Amino acid sequence: xxxxxxxxxxxxxxxxxxxxxxxxxxxxxxxxxxxxxxxxxxxxxxxxxxxxxxxxxxxxxxxxxxxxxxxxxxxxxxxxxxxxxxxxxxxxxxxxxxxxxxxxxxxxxxxxxxxx
Numbered sequence: 001x002x003x004x005x006x007x008x009x010x011x012x013x014x015x016x017x018x019x020x021x022x023x024x025x026x027x028x029x030x031x032x033x034x035x036x037x038x039x040x041x042x043x044x045x046x047x048x049x050x051x052x053x054x055x056x057x058x059x060x061x062x063x064x065x066x067x068x069x070x071x072x073x074x075x076x077x078x079x080x081x082x083x084x085x086x087x088x089x090x091x092x093x094x095x096x097x098x099x100x101x102x103x104x105x106x107x108x109x110x111x112x113x114x115x116x
Contacts, residue, residue, distance in 0.1 A: 003018055005017060005018060006018070006019065006020050008020075008022040008025055009021050010022070010025035010028075010029075013025055017047050040085060045087055046087055050088075054080070054090050054095075055080045058080045058092075058095050058097055059077055059078075059080060059097055062077065062096075063077055063096040063097065064076065064077055064097065065077045065078065065097060065098050065099035065102050066096050066098065067096075067098060067099075067102040067105075068099060070103065074097040075102075076099065077097035077098055077099055078098075078099060078100055079097075079098050079099070079100060079103045080095050080096070080097060080098070081095070081096045081097075081098045081103055081106065082094055082095065083095070083096055
């Protein structure tokens with residue numbers, strides 16, 4: 001079945017796409033969304049000194065990626081993941097030291113749920 005192409009939804013763009021925005025405008029919108037997301041009040045704690053201390057303590061006590069370790073791999077952890085995805089729940093049992101690939105694997109492609 002052949003899907004007809006439609007114009008990019010970005011105002012003034014006449015590139016044809018299957019749906020949504022063309023690649024150039026999708027990247028532009030993603031960059032703007034990410035920048036605004038980081039400024040939002042609900043992300044304020046992640047940029048605080050308190051979070052940096054919690055993160056540092058967790059990575060010091062568990063310096064290896066916990067998912068890789070379960071697979072018998074040795075990988076340095078660089079991120080601290082909130083298991084329940086609630087950034088305000090910093091209980092030790094809710095935090096997991098991870099490498100970047102494992103963190104991305106957990107969140108998958110819908111990580112930021114773009115709104116455009």
